[in-house]
Amino acid sequence: MTKKTVRSDDGRPVSLKVLGEYLDLSPATISLVMNNAPGAKSIAPATRERVLAAAKKFNYRPNTIARSLRTxxxxxxxxxxxxxxxxxxxxxxxxxxxxxxxxxxxxxxxxxxxxxxxxxxxxxxxxxxxxxxxxxxxxxxxxxxxxxxxxxxxxxxxxxxxxxxxDHDRSAALALKHLYDLGHRRIAFMKGQRHALDSEYRWEGIQQIAKKIGITVFPELCVFLEANSWSPELGYPVVRDLLAKTRDFTAIFCFNDIAAVGAIRAITDAGLSCPNDISVIGFDDIASAMYQTPSLTTIRQPxxxxxxxxxxxxxxxxxxxxxxxxxxxxFEPELMVRESTSGVRILAETVKRKAKR
Missing domain, CATH: 3.40.50.2300 (Response regulator)
Structure with a gap:
């Protein structure tokens, strides 16, 4: 079979009809391939490759206006x-x-x-x-x-x-059971901003699961995010202010990973360390979570x-x-255990060492 010549004397892209004549294929077949329509899956891979190669060679583009009118x-x-x-x-x-x-x-x-x-x-x-x-x-x-x-x-x-x-109930169960198994009983909790739609659902899940497994949610250890911020500054001031009032807690469950990064900085600036003094668990498992120092224990959302x-x-x-x-x-969450959480036993040993100095 001799290939047909494709010409566009005025320099404009060729039409669907001309491209079909060149490939010896129906315009409908070419249209299915170029528009990635569901029916394109029934066309042989080799044919699809021919269509795409010819379209690239002759700068063919589907007529999006016609396509929109048609569909x-x-x-x-x-x-x-x-x-x-x-x-x-x-x-x-x-x-x-x-x-x-x-x-x-x-x-x-x-x-x-x-x-x-x-x-x-x-x-x-x-x-x-x-x-x-x-x-x-x-x-x-x-x-x-x-x-x-x-x-x-x-x-x-x-x-x-x-x-x-x-599944926020499952998320709360994974996080709180992890802290409970490490020996934590006095846990600080961070509730998200009112405009964050996950806040109420996650907070309800935390309260229900905490009661179920025997963790008391102490009002004086609850902090509430208000700032319209998506940087670590979100978690820093609330944890800084909490530490200025009390240090009688061994772990904090943060609203998200960004806030957890700010919380860890506040702990460090208060002369404490994470996780030896206070364990921190985040939420989301953002890309940078495992590269923080310490790497962040968190609940992964896919x-x-x-x-x-x-x-x-x-x-x-x-x-x-x-x-x-x-x-x-x-979707189901997953607990990612890293360096920012540890057992209360380590905390007790740290306190004893500091008392001896």
Missing amino acids: RQTFTIGVIVPEFSEGYFTMVMNGVEEYLMHAGYLHFVVSHQGKSDLIDEYPRLLSERSVDGFILVNTSLNEQVRVPVVAISGHRKMQNVTNVML LRRMGETAAQLLLKRIQNPLEAYPETVV
């Missing part, structure tokens, strides 16, 4: 997050972005910084740009939207919303996988609007 989709997703800092949100977004990219979707990302007016306004603005669906990260809608929504750590039950979340799953669920709902969809998808 009534814009192939764009609105993603709403509280902020863009290193840690929790970076890891979630890695999973979201990778899945959307491979599926051929673009996305708009906006951050509301916990401001209620932006939380209300962003869904409207993105809807005006005809996004096909929303992914919400630690954010909850106040009004329903017409397109599918998947919320990561959103918790609020709403029509048309799938919630992807962690953040990247949660982001990837949210994107996958959303696209499935967009592409199959009449199919039933799950209201909730729950």
Whole structure:
């Protein structure tokens, strides 16, 4: 078979029809491959490679406007997050972005910084740009939207919303049992900010599990985060102030890893050490947790996988609007034991050594 000549006399990319003649394939086959449509999986890998190679050679691009008119989709997703800092949100977004990219979707990302007016306004603005669906990260809608929504750590039950979340009761059980088995009984607790949607659920889980396994939650050892911050500064002042009032505790369970890093610094600045004087356990298992000094014992959320799953669920709902969809998808946490927690026996020996000096 002689290959047909592909020409574009005015320098513009070739059309789908001309590319089909060159490859001796139907325009429909080429369209399936270029749009990464579900039917493309039935096309032989060698054929898909030929299509992609020819498209690259002749600078062919699908007509996105025609595609949108045909499918009534814009192939764009609105993603709403509280902020863009290193840690929790970076890891979630890695999973979201990778899945959307491979599926051929673009996305708009906006951050509301916990401001209620932006939380209300962003869904409207993105809807005006005809996004096909929303992914919400630690954010909850106040009004329903017409397109599918998947919320990561959103918790609020709403029509048309799938919630992807962690099992917070299991998380509390893993953390508290670990500290209990190490001999800790006087434990300080850190509750998250009111605008952090996980705060109440995690706090309820802590109280229930603590009662179940015999740990008393002392009010004087509870600190409450208020700052709208996503740096270690979040945990530093509350632990510094707690230590100024009392040092009668042997461990602290922090709201997240970023706050735990600040807590460890406050412990050090008070002339104490972690874990010899006070054990610290975080939450999330962000990328830097195992590289801290000491490396951080923490509850791991499978953040990247949660982001990837949210994107996958959303696209499935967009592409199959009449199919039933799950209201909730729950992920299991994992305890990552590292250097920032140790037994109370070590603490007692340290105190004795200091008393002898």
